[in-house]
Structure formats: C-alpha cells, structure tokens
Amino acid sequence: MLDIALIRQRPDWVKQQITKLNDEGAVARIDNILKLDKERRETRTSVESAQAARNSLNRAMGKLRGNRTMPDEEKAARAQAACGAIGAADYEGASGLMDGSAPVTVNEADDLKGAFDKLIGELRLLGGEISAGFSKIETIEAELREHMLWLPNLPHESVPVAASEEANVAHQPVGTFREFDFEPQPHWELGPALGIIDFERGVKLSGSRYYVLAGWGARLQRALVSFFLDCARANGFTELYTPYIVRSDMLYGSAQFPKFQDTVYGVADGDKFLIPTSEVTIVNMHRGEILDEADLPLNYAAHTPCFRSEKASAGRDVRGIKRVHQFEKVEMVKFTTPETSYGELEAMTEQAEAICAQLEIPYRRLEIVTGDLGFSASKKYDIEMWSPGCEEWLEVSSCSNTEAFQARRALLRYYPAGTRKTRYLHTLNGSGLATPRVMIAIMENNQQADGSVVIPEVLRTYLGGAEAITAEGD
C-alpha cells in the first residue's frame, strides 16, 4: 500500500509516477481516494466529538445514579436540568449537573423515575446519532481501503522509464556460451529420453502442466535445493521451514491479493490458500510486530513448493517444465531500514548471480523498466539463464525492493535506534533460485551427443560424486 499522506500531499506527482507503470485504471483511483479521505476525516472529527460528549455524559450518569448520599429529590432535579442542557446541546453543562459539580435548584415535586427515563431517552438519541456516523465512516473506509489495495507501488527514481518488457535493460551476459557440434535438444526431449521427466504420468495424476520427476531428475532437484539453501546460509540468511497454506490476510500482506487472487489456489478448508511463493510466509513472519533497528537487517531464506494456477498465461509455454502449477524454490527475504534497502538489493542480486556462476551456466541480469515492474516492486532485477535447447533466456530469479509497500500492508515496523517512534521497514525478496528452470538450463547446456547430461561440479558432492546423468538409470 502507498502512504495515504503522500497521496494527500502530492497527488499530481503520485499520478505522474503511476502513469509510468503499465496499470491503466490505477491513476483514476487517486481522485476517488482524495475525495474519500477528505470525507472520512470530516465525518470522523464530528462523530468523535459527539462520542466524547456521550462518554462524559454516560460517566456522569453513572455518578448520579450510583451516588448513595444524594437525596432522590436532588437526583431528580439534576436529571431534569441535564435533559434541558442536552436538548440545548450543552453537553458540558449537562455533565456538570449530573456529576454533582454544578449547582441546581431542588424541586420537591420532581419524580425520580420519570426524570431518569427522560434523561435516558435523550442519551439514546445521542447514541443513535453516533452509530449512524460510524456506519457512514465504515462505508467510506471500506471503499477507501479497496482503492488503496489496488494501487501499485511507485517506481524508484533509478528505474528506466519505458512501457513494456521489450525495453528491459539487459546487462552483458556472464559465462561462456557453449559451441555445439550437434543439434542441442530441448529438455522436453532430453528429460523423457533419460527417464528423468515423466510428462504423461504427471498429466494422468493431476492434469496439464503437472509432471513427475523420476530417478536422477528427482535427485537433481533435491541436490539443487540443498545447494541453494547452503548458498543462502553462507550469505547470512537464516533458513526457515514455513507453512505451505496460509490465510488470505497473509496474501493481502504480501500484495498478491486482491489483484492476483486468480493466480492462487484455495484449499477446501475455509479461508486458506496454497502459497504461490514462500515470500508470502516470510514477509508475514513479523506481521504486527515492532522490531528494533538493532535487529535489522533480518535475512531469511526458505525452500517451499510454489503453487500457481497460471490462469493468465493459459496456452503459453505449455511444453516442458518452464511454466508449471507446482515447483520448488528457495526464496530470500530481507527486512531492512529504508536507508539500507537499495544497497541490500544490489547485494542480494549479486548473490543470486553468484549461484548461476557456480553452476557454470551462462546468465545475464535484466534491469526491469517501469512498465514491467509488476505490482509491488519499486525496483526489480531479473536473472536469466541461457537455454540452448529451447533457445531462450529463462528467468530463474527475480529480486525486488518493495520499499514499505508490503510493510504497510503487513504492519511491519521498527523503532529507529534511540527512539520510540515507529517507522515502516523495507522488505526485499529474491529467488535463490527456482528449480525447474535451473534444471532445464543444466540439462540443455550440459547435454552430450549421446544424450547424457554432465552434472555441474558444485552439485556432485550432493549426488554421491556422480559426474553425469545417463539413461542407464540411477
């Protein structure tokens, strides 16, 4: 979520920033937000002062009714007089009359019960006014919140301004592109031939975009996950094992909801959903807490499966395991101060790149332009591995700084050193890395003329020292 105060103070600037994103419709929300915000504050001010009056009157009512030493005639007289004052909207005067601090003329004829009934009637009117005001506020706030939840994050000033992904700035590729003396095969040919990817049985079990890894395929994935987690740990990340199913609040917190509700799978057990990435659970780890600056940065990494419905990309990338409903990923998340988040983004991106380098696969960094930033990032780098079989760059990592966008939604705050004034922290996330695409890259880059695949050296210790995957089995 954006800072409502920023929208209030610099609405035109905010509109101008949103215009750089590929998000028609978001700009129009700003004027609605300004209108609702104004309305909300006005209504709130008047309702709260009515409530202040009611609170003090009810407190005085308690004192009047519970007073054991005051004669009934005086109570009746005070109740009578207070009714008059309330009728004239003199709430302070009425309070004084009821709690006994203001003088009153006692009339012997006053009837206590009648006077109290009348007074309660007056208070009831005031209560009705207040609850009407509150339901108005509730309506306004629900509408305001809805608009706020659909507003994308604003781009950082360093992000290149361009409309679409074609304009993403590709850095110089790193690593050596292999010269093949034969026609390199795509992984959807190699995998089944080696008996390590079984598409038919995946489809039989669960439908399209599902697959089974068998033998070396399953072992290679497990080795990669272990390797990724070891890299993260070496880089100072604390390893977490988190739930794979979360409540919807968490998905609002990390900003998948409401906009990308379609891409997430629900489970039959009420308000629960399968995570599309462990970013969801990690970002919400400290939801509602107020951390100390001394605790920051917090670095967490977790391996989880990721579940995505891929409704938006129906019909695209249907071959192979590039785009599937279920895959494994190691995700890195950082909680930092606003001052350090951009430095941390560079560091985290370099760490993801270092993993590619260790696997000896050619890779490049993409600097994402404003029009392709996505919903929650202020700045984003993608890392892509080259795959000679399907002849394309495969996104294996995406590293983002969301600044305080998720922090506002998930209530992630900290006390800056030496203060007790809360401040939103910054969250960053980056894959490190995602398995099916890395497996594609390894298979396609390391394939031999005989169909076998050479195992990258860094993975061999995880695979009993084996040097290659062959059709001979595991």
Next chain:
RNA sequence: GGAGAGGUGGCCGAGUGGUUUAAGGCGAUGGUCUUGAAAACCAUUGUACGGUCCUCCGUACCGCAGGUUCGAAUCCUGUCCUCUCCGCCA
C-alpha cells in the same frame, strides 16, 4: 474427532454493567541519593487515527468480529488461537 479450561499493557496478574478513565507487581527508561554501583525513593511507560501544530486535546483498541444497553474488559452469539484429558496418527 470427543470433553473441558482459557485469551486483559513489554511480561505477570486483579477486575459486581456506571459512583476509578484496567488495581497491583515485574521489567524498561529518566531522575534523586552515592566516589562508583547496588539498594531505596520519585517520575514516566503501548498502538493507530483525527484535530492542533512543536505542545496538548479527542477517539478507538482488554484475541478478532458482531449483538444487547443510555452505557460493555464485564452480558449474549460467532470466530480464531492456546492449554489439559481422551481417541487417532507420521
């Protein structure tokens, strides 16, 4: 799955629908005292929103959400979570 008990400030823990606006304690912070420390004593104590602006004021928050009431930490309903016992289970 069955039965029961609970959820109150950073922590512990009181709390008959009003006459107190959550008692008391611990911790933390500041101060007094002290050569220094401890002890003792004094003071302060969370979050959010709104108003006012550099200082206060107001409102809300006793797991969460509704309801009853002139008035709810307190009564009612739902819900989430925790604990205990039983059953089942990797």
